[in-house]
Amino acid sequence: MLPTQAPFPATRLRRLRKSAAIRALTAETSLSPADFIWPVFVREGEGVVEPVGSMPGVNRLSVDKVVEAAREAHALGIPAICLFPYTPEALKTEDCAEAWNPENLSNRATRAIKDAVPEMAVMTDVALDPYNASGHDGFERDGEIVNDETVEALVKQALSQARAGADMIGPSDMMDGRIGAMRAALEAEGFRNTLLLSYSAKYASAFYGPFRDAVGASGALKGDKSSYQMMAGNSDEAMRLIERDLSEGADMVMVKPGMPYLDICRRAKEMFGAPTFAYQVSGEYAMLAGAAERGWLDHDRVMLESLIAFKRAGCDGVLTYFAPAAARLLNG
Numbered sequence: 001m002l003p004t005q006a007p008f009p010a011t012r013l014r015r016l017r018k019s020a021a022i023r024a025l026t027a028e029t030s031l032s033p034a035d036f037i038w039p040v041f042v043r044e045g046e047g048v049v050e051p052v053g054s055m056p057g058v059n060r061l062s063v064d065k066v067v068e069a070a071r072e073a074h075a076l077g078i079p080a081i082c083l084f085p086y087t088p089e090a091l092k093t094e095d096c097a098e099a100w101n102p103e104n105l106s107n108r109a110t111r112a113i114k115d116a117v118p119e120m121a122v123m124t125d126v127a128l129d130p131y132n133a134s135g136h137d138g139f140e141r142d143g144e145i146v147n148d149e150t151v152e153a154l155v156k157q158a159l160s161q162a163r164a165g166a167d168m169i170g171p172s173d174m175m176d177g178r179i180g181a182m183r184a185a186l187e188a189e190g191f192r193n194t195l196l197l198s199y200s201a202k203y204a205s206a207f208y209g210p211f212r213d214a215v216g217a218s219g220a221l222k223g224d225k226s227s228y229q230m231m232a233g234n235s236d237e238a239m240r241l242i243e244r245d246l247s248e249g250a251d252m253v254m255v256k257p258g259m260p261y262l263d264i265c266r267r268a269k270e271m272f273g274a275p276t277f278a279y280q281v282s283g284e285y286a287m288l289a290g291a292a293e294r295g296w297l298d299h300d301r302v303m304l305e306s307l308i309a310f311k312r313a314g315c316d317g318v319l320t321y322f323a324p325a326a327a328r329l330l331n332g
């Protein structure tokens with residue numbers, strides 16, 4: 001598209017910015033609570049609201065409190081909530097069996113939310129890291145994160161989440177072949193309407209730091225995740241991963257982290273036209289919320305500016321810890 005413009009003064013682009021009314025009429029993108037998926041941290045106990053030190057305003061919640069949060073989110077117009085379990089050390093093992101325990105924290109929280117607020121879409125995370133003694137997303141054998149054996153475990157985990165009632169399953173592990181394997185297993189068990197929202201282009205990022213703290217995985221991780229998560233400088237590789245996941249049966253795709261990777265979002269949306277999401281991750285939240293806490297940034301304004309950037313980049317929605325605060329502001 002090449003916009004046609006008369007020479008100055010016939011064209012004065014500032015006319016389109018002259019008043020709030022004209023600016024509202026000509027706005028290219030909009031932001032609404034319906035654009036948000038809200039990630040929440042779940043922990044054991046009852047009546048527990050435990051602040052996450054590195055994420056001001058974010059808490060770990062016991063299942064009863066997660067249900068309250070889901071009710072509140074639904075009232076605010078947020079369509080989906082995404083669950084991340086804070087797993088007690090004793091449940092982290094080498095075989096990661098807690099990942100597919102029907103009674104694990106994530107599955108209990110899913111059932112509780114679907115019971116209390118059935119309209120709320122529940123998204124879950126598939127990866128072994130919350131249950132793995134090594135902190136990795138896959139099994140480690142002789143220093144290697146092994147792919148195929150991990151995929152077998154991930155399929156068990158995904159099925160246990162579908163049985164608990166998850167609407168959207170989010171594989172965040174970056175193993176090869178997992179989308180196809182999960183799709184086949186879901187179809188075979190009759191879960192025809194369970195969505196796969198694939199973390200397709202997930203980068204090996206230092207912006208995940210506060211999250212690993214929030215789920216209690218920072219101490220555990222030995223080495224880094226570069227043999228399965230992507231290098232920051234790659235873009236063609238992201239397109240290949242997204243194409244691969246769509247061809248294996250992903251319903252929606254995700255780019256992660258968000259703000260430093262908006263070019264990837266734009267390229268993905270233009271190339272594939274699939275429902276495209278970005279994850280504004282814990283470190284992105286921490287740098288904005290932390291600076292705002294010190295009075296260095298205006299909390300509400302940077303929050304909304306950072307979120308509309310995802311829409312402008314072509315995303316259909318965004319996973320963000322700001323979801324309830326942003327929804328409250330947008331609802332006026």
Ligand SMILES: NCc1[nH]cc(CCC(=O)O)c1CC(=O)O
Binds near residue numbers: 127208209210212282
């Ligand atoms: N499978 C792990 C997982 N799922 C979501 C996040 C990060 C989310 C965030 O930083 O907000 C991570 C961390 C990681 O890959 O180490």
